[in-house]
Amino acid sequence: MMDSDSPVIRRRGGRASVVAARESEKRPRVSTIKYGIRPVEAVTAEQLERIHQASLAILREIGIEFRDETAIRQWKEAGADVQGQRVRLDGEMLMHLISKAPSRFEMTSRDPLQRFEIAPNTMTFSAMQGAPNVRDLQGVRRASTIEDLRNMNRLTQMLPGFHIAGGFTCEPTDIAVPWRHLHINHSSLVETNMPFFGLTTGKQRAEDSIAMGQIVHGKAFMDQNAVMLGHVSGNSPLVWDSTMLEGLRAFVEANQVVLLSPFVLGAANTPADIPATIAQLNAEALAALAYTQLVRPGAKMIYGQYSVSVSMRSGAPMSGMPEVTLINAVIGQLARRYGLPWRTTASQSSAKTFDAQSGYESAIAYMSGASACANLMMHAGGWDEAGLVCCMAKFVADAEQNLLIEKYAQGISFEHFDDxxxxxxxxxxxxxxxxxxxxxxxxxxxFFAPEILDYLSYEQWKVKGSKDMAQRCREKAKSIIASYEQPPMDPAVREELDAFVAKRQEEISPSIA
Known part of the structure; x- marks a missing residue:
């Protein structure tokens, strides 16, 4: 006679085998993606040189303002022409400094298997940043909270289409601004084991970000390895301010990566002309790139830019425009000329809901960046309403789009051609x-087989509930969050990290005055 426990044992074994089979089918996280396609080039070599020379002329004749005492002192010591906060840069000095930058570097994480390279011939995906609102799991738009940020990081950790966690993917508006950076970094470090964006908005926040990374990764490890990025934004036209430059120095001195991004609103803070806009943007980027190498020769850095055109009717930024696609192509050409990796915005949209406009604009942004061979595809998840909203449903859809774009970027393989x-x-x-x-x-x-996009017949779709894209994505997001497991962390390290946050909150006044 069979033992009464035998059926239970068999059932458990069956479940275990099904789980094991599902685990084996799970796609591993994206690693280094190498381009196999040739980049789109929007201008000739002669036209590119004309833009480059125009950028040098802007920096030589007009100059750029570094509104920071330390930066001004460093530029004077380097022999630049400095008058007040205006710095005029000689082209030879500028390009000599930029030549010191590494063209490629590796990013590491707490998982030793998750290492990838950022280089002029690779593609990297990062989640979006900075939204003060979310469109939540019920499809409701509201101010974002710390729990929303944690859920965004949980999605980032579980979805295979991201290399880098966004850090401040959405703002925890329920936490006082002076304390907010502590909880943003804490969530990145606890909810994910990935490289992530720290905070660069001031010396204190940047140093806290670095200190928290060092608690988790170890100072000696971070001295030798890049685990964090700092996003340093310019004030177009032609200004870099002390808040961002303080953050830049903290990250560079800790051997972490800085992303240097002029902020272009075409026809608002740049001329209403594509090549002139690019020349100004390039001048701003070159000045910050050179300054980074002045702070620390060999510092890891990325040529950044955020570009949109502005509606002449409303003054609002417009995503998915052909002018932005052309700007991307030329920035790619310039970055390759300088031997530097560069970033673009992958999934930007001005749509107020997760609708056709959101999909159209984001698809154009994705293909624009990939076809220009961008090396860091930022905001590759969730971006709507010109960055004011992080949509949880769209975040899931974008994560799958990242995998489609990965396959496109790798180009055509002839490995199986003869067979x-x-x-x-x-x-x-x-x-x-x-x-x-x-x-x-x-x-x-x-051939890639998406899970989120629907390819059923109309009758099959009706039987399954007639669910639209947003509904399917919300259900997927809920399922992922429900199955989330926090990556392991040494309890002593977690205790030290928690204690650091508590201590800094005691030291920093929560008042925003």
């Missing part, structure tokens, strides 16, 4: 390939 041609010979005229041995061998990975 596939043999299949053509076997099948011949009038046949089909569905049962052919080559198809059976290759069908799982020959």
């Amino acid at each position: 596939a041609l043999e299949a053509v010979r076997r099948i011949g005229p009038g046949g089909h390939y569905l049962g052919d041995s080559f198809t059976l061998k290759r069908f799982k990975d020959a």
